[in-house]
C-alpha cells in the first residue's frame with residue numbers, strides 16, 4: 001500500500017534563550033492516519049504543536065505539509081492551508097453560546113464581501129444560514145447538538161474540550177492537532193471521545209495528530225506513535241512496538 005504524506009517534519013528544533021526545547025525531530029503523518037505524540041511532562045509536545053501552527057517560529061528544520069514547505073507561513077495562513085488545533089488550556093469564547101463558538105470557526109471560509117454583510121444582502125443571509133446548519137452538524141457529531149444555546153463557559157470541562165474540536169473542524173482542516181483532548185475526562189467520556197475522533201477522521205477524511213497522557217486512548221486509537229523525551233525523538237512505531245520498547249518503558253511508560 002502506497003501512503004501519501006500529509007505532514008513530514010525533518011530536523012525540527014527550537015531554542016528559548018539557552019534552553020533547547022525541541023531538537024532534531026522527525027515526524028510523519030500519512031493521509032487518514034491517527035498518530036500519537038507522547039512523552040513525559042515538559043518533553044516538548046505542545047511546543048511541537050506551537051511550531052506546526054506557527055505560534056512559535058522554529059529555530060531549525062522543515063515542516064512539509066501536503067508537499068509544501070510551510071515554514072514561512074503565519075498562524076492564519078497555516079490554518080488556511082489546512083492545519084487546525086485545540087489547546088491544552090482550553091481556549092473558547094466563554095461568554096458566547098456553544099453554537100457561536102463553532103460559527104466563528106467558519107470565518108476563514110466566508111466569501112461574501114464586508115459590504116454584502118453590512119447591507120445584509122441575500123448572499124450574506126444564505127451563507128450565514130449554511131454556516132449555522134454546518135455548525136449544528138458538527139455539534140451533533142461531537143455530542144453537543146442539544147447544547148447549542150448554552151453559554152460555552154457553563155459547559156462541563158469534557159464538553160468544552162469537545163466544543164474546541166468542533167470549532168477546529170469548522171475551518172475545514174486536512175490535519176487536526178489535538179493537545180490532550182481527554183484531560184479531565186472520566187473513563188466513560190474518554191471512551192466516547194475515542195469513538196468521536198475515529199468518526200471525525202473517517203467522515204471528514206482527515207488525519208489526526210494527538211498529544212495525550214491517557215495511554216488507554218493513545219494505544220486504543222493511534223495507528224502509530226512518536227515518543228518525545230527531553231525534546232528529542234525517543235522512539236517511533238506501532239502501539240505494540242512502543243509498549244514493548246525498553247527505552248520508552250524506562251523513560252516514560254514504566255514511571
Ligand SMILES: Nc1ncnc2c1ncn2[C@@H]1O[C@H](COP(=O)(O)OP(=O)(O)OP(=O)(O)O)[C@@H](O)[C@H]1O
Pocket residue numbers: 016019021039040041042043044045046047048088
Ligand atoms: N515560550 C516558552 N519560553 C520558554 N520556555 C518554553 C516556552 N514554551 C515551552 N517552553 C519550555 O519547553 C519545554 C517543553 O514544554 P512543552 O509545554 O512543550 O512540554 P509538553 O511536552 O507539552 O509537557 P506537558 O505534558 O506538561 O504538557 C519545557 O521545558 C517548557 O518550560
Ligand SMILES: [Mg+2]
Pocket residue numbers: 045046047088
Ligand atoms: Mg503540553
